[in-house]
Amino acid sequence: MTEDPEEPPSVADGVLHRLDPRALQLARVAWRITWVCLGLPAFAIAAGVGFGARPPGWVSVLLWSGASVGAVLFAWLAHVWPDAEHRHAAYRVTPDGIEIQGGVLWRSVVSVPRSRVQHTDVSQGPLQRRYGLATLLIYTAGTDHAQVDLRGLDHATALRIRDHLLPGASDDAV
């Protein structure tokens, strides 16, 4: 790491960074919204069908119990998953490129050299705008990783990483 003392510290510090804490809040909110929009209606429908069945035999019992267990499981997942995802997500920007970690069960670390970046996008959804977050999209000429995305960055950080990755934008020789 060669850094000029007078300049602000570069994003390319080679240190493993966690995602922004606000990204965790956003993920929790998004999961809750999903639960309310999908999980609850499904539970209601299953319960309604079970209640409406007549005579109310073992089928309705099965539906009732299945729906409640499903809804509780979904709620538990919505509670646990954002934290787990946040715990395993990280990124590292080096002078040579970027490294992105992610995944809870199937984990992966992708490394994209800076010289292979074709172009980049920084995008913000409506919820992300509220939280001041952004998604950095990196495009390469590859096949599986023609597009690599990193969500949950602070917007300003995303812009700085983008500027760093942009071909020929920095003082580093490519």
Place this chain on the structure above:
Amino acid sequence: MPSEKRLHPFSILFALLAQAKNFLLPGIVVLFTAQRSEWGWETWAMLGFVPVALASTLNYLSFRYRYDATEMVIRSGLVFRNERHVPYARIQNVDAVQNVLHRLLGVAEVRVETGGGSEPEAVLRVLPLAAYEEMRRRVFGEGASHAPGAPTADAPAAPGECIVLRLDARELALYGIIENRGIVVVGAFFGVLWELGLLDRISDAVFGEGLSAQGVIRDLIKAALGLGSVPVAKIALSLAAFAAFVVAMRLLSMAWAALRLHGFTLSVAGEELRTRFGLLTRVSATIPRRRIQTVTVRQGPLHRLFERASVRVDTAGGGSVEGQSETQREWLAPLVPAAAVPGLLREVVPELELEGAAWQPAAAGAFRREFKGSLIMVALICLGLARMLGPWVLLLFALLAPWAFLHARLYVRHLGHAVTENAVMFRSGWLWRQLSVARFAKIQAVTQVESPFDRRAGMAGIHVDTAGAGEASHRVHIPYLHLAQARALFRQLSERAAGTVFRW
């Protein structure tokens, strides 16, 4: 621009022919089927040919191309004008395709391919051969020039061009035997019959009456259960028919290879590789060496029997199925003696050392995991079948379990990867063995993957992503590595890739 050029005047003819193909086949069907109503709507529909003919003439008249300092400019269109600029540096391949008629008239259809997109950037239909030569010279520099009349397969190599591989008739016959393309011929044949509506008549004539081998399986089962006599005659007939079918397929395959790949030559001139082949449709393809993304060596059981291998390359241009079937660019060498593979690879990737590579095997626990996986798969299939067909299917499991054992043992034994001075190599498969080479300069991204099973076993995998990999390509996806080993490899490959510059 003084140097603005046009297509060859024969272009009109070929454009008309291409259109006529679309009209002719239905036209023939119309003639065959609708003889009664002489001026039905079908016949009137044929008149639609006239505006098409006019359009292709106008297209020819408006088509211009020129060579600027750094790019090729193609203008076309009369009403809607289109001007396309293709920088030379972005051009991946310039291919020429000649069918019989093209060759009689001394012209060729030229395709210009760039990295993006699935189809050629420009198709120039048709150019005189001299113009094709000029285009190659302009696009790939002066070193790329060679004697005019290039795509004649039997022509001696021009100065500065050295022939690396030439397939004679014997090799082509061998290729036909090994690859078994007979099914392609049969498929095409049935396709034509189907198109013409003749399939039913022929199948009636052939299979209509007295298919004596029918029901041989049923008879066999009956015999096995002691309910009937063993149908010796029927068995003999079926076996003979099967043998005849296999032989006929191989013969067709050999004929196909002889026609399609006639006079196959691979040559190297400076920084580019050239392949030329074909008896009826002659193809001449150019691949600049630096555009090669990965090289794959493939060996099936028959290849090993005859001590041969086949080599293909993935380039970033035109990954489309259609483009490949036309130019067959992926065949760098359809068939090559196994002993000559390292030499051939060195021609393609000069700095590659195949023999001296230090192959790393899979991690120690790989066999157990692979065996367990195969066994679970087999068990699931057998359970599913048992539900449908009855419990005796479980006997099948007793047969398949040893197979799973054998597969796992051999599969893991043949897994390996090696990192050389400037490339990473990966080999896999035990029956159909494949070996792929990806140069560091062509690596787009490196990924370390860990599945839950990987984590339990303390392992990980490494995936190397390159441009231009097709659906069926053998990818550098290295499984079953010790976690520490995977990490080291991940670090090493990312650093080496970052240390090189990717050029299209």
